[in-house]
Amino acid sequence: MCARLSGSVLVTGSNRGIGLELVRQLCESPCPPTHIFAACRDPDGPNAKVLRDLALKHPQLVTTLCLDTTNQGTIAEAARLVGDQLKDGSLNLLINNAAINIPGSLADTGEKEMMEVFLTNTVGPMLVTKEFLPHLRTAASRPGAQSEMSCRRAAVVNVSTLFSSIQRCHETFLRAPMYPYRVSKAALNMLTRCLSEDLRADGILVMALHPGWVQTDMGGPQAPLSTEDSVKGMLNVISSLSDQHVGALLDWEGKSIPW
Template identity: 60%
Template sequence: MASGVGSSVLVTGANRGIGLELVTQLAESTNPPKLIFAGCREPERAKDLQELSQRHPQMVIIVPLDVSDAASVSAACQVVSTRLGDAGLNLLVNNAAVNRPIPGSLAQTGADDMMEVYRTNVVGPMLLTKELMPQLQRAAAQDSESGLSCRKAAIINISTLISSIEKCYESFGMAPMYPYRTSKVALNMLTRCLSEDLCKDGILVTAIHPGWVQTDMGGSQAPLPTKDSVRGMLGVMSSLTEQHRGTLLDWKGNSIPW
């Protein structure tokens, strides 16, 4: 499965939950990438990620990264670029996200909440993409394969079903989440814009909904184990082509309406 995502991957928010499981399954697959960069805001507190890196010291590289801080993004991308050299980056997974306040009703939500969530969930992926563009372009140029794929060069933005404007009426009552919902709608538009802008460079851009997952953010009532979600998403990533650029898919590969 991992062979379908190229030889170099950067995953943000890799200290726990979906991000940690993505790094774990990639590293422990039968045909893993050569380099997996695990972006983490506080590496010293990421015990499970540190243990994983110790088991795969030449493969899993922990990179201090706070996607809400432009200086941190720039420093992290410099670390990644230096380590990659001329090889280029095959896959960027923008997974890091925040959700506050909980549950995020209109009465609870203030301006600072909206801006903080937007800065992490939308501005962070935009800045990372911008900083890593030369590495993604280099990877795409070195691959003779026609079309678009995660083996060549791709950006996967982790979005959500509750970003769907069309389906909002189905889930709003149980999850108002004003800051989170609106930030992910903006992330979807970022995905579509980037897909139009970067296809000329051979870079695929797609958004994926991981499902309602048993993580700190998803909560204990979530029906989907993290391992199953990530296994499904990696399968979807490995099968993406140019027909999927600028779309929102779920962890099984089904299309979600905007």
């Protein structure tokens, strides 16, 4: 697999699951990006050991960053470090992957659960995108940048879910109510559409991507899709993005999901 990514990539929530697999496959691609920034809440903690080992294996390619999407200070510091490390200050691809899930029916869900999940899954991607926007704009406008929007120019990919689809809620709700997760990801979809319109004139492509039901801590062992297969599909979709995908919600196979 060659995802045909170039330039610099930043992945949030990269210490486990889909985020870790994104970093791994980008590292092992026959045509990897020039640099990968692997961000998570505690890159020096026990839950990030596999990520640290990956970074040690690819020291010229991977830089780990402390970035808590609920902490503005860590987001700003991560953006500063990325700007210092990149020669021209340009970031080509931001993948907002970090997310949490607190399963809950209506009876089990209160303000605390809703706000905690909303802060990470919706507000977090907005704050991260806002802080890294100068680097994305630099990439989109640098001399020689292609005119068509793509991940090789400048793009933001928000990791969403089928459970965010209002139109298809009747198909999925009973087997997984998950009020906080569903509502926060539906709000992420609107954030994606707003950003896509706001940043279109800058040449920055913004879209949302559903990774499938994946065998992760969040998806559980009963999920039908491995992280390897999910991420392979995701990277193929990301590498093929163009103007026609601005503001889209796609799955890991490139199929459109209704809002």
